Amino acid sequence: MTLGLRKLILLSLIGIIFLTANVVVVANWLSDKGVSQFAQTVKDNYLTGTAVTIIIALLILLVSPGKSGGGIAGFIKRCPVCDHRLIGRGGYCSECGSKF
Numbered sequence: 001m002t003l004g005l006r007k008l009i010l011l012s013l014i015g016i017i018f019l020t021a022n023v024v025v026v027a028n029w030l031s032d033k034g035v036s037q038f039a040q041t042v043k044d045n046y047l048t049g050t051a052v053t054i055i056i057a058l059l060i061l062l063v064s065p066g067k068s069g070g071g072i073a074g075f076i077k078r079c080p081v082c083d084h085r086l087i088g089r090g091g092y093c094s095e096c097g098s099k100f
Helices: 003-021 023-033 035-046 049-061 071-075
Strands: 075-077 085-087
Touching: 003 023, 023 035
Parallel strands: none
Antiparallel strands: 075 085
16 A cells, blocks of 8 residues: 555545534535525435336446356357357367467
């Protein structure tokens, strides 16, 4: 761990401690600025239970293509050079002769 990273962690901990100690002041400041009323309006108008459920389901189903792994999807892949279908986990394409 570098010295710069240690300084960053220490400063963030000090900031978190100050925010925690002054949570009432911060809450009152946000209320005075109208942030809580804006958040309530957004929640009432746009974030219904169905919308939140759909958003959560889509976030769960969102998977990176490289992370599919396992099963048939991990057993059959394509050559990055010639796009030939490869079966197995080997790193050699018999069509173009490339190794990857």
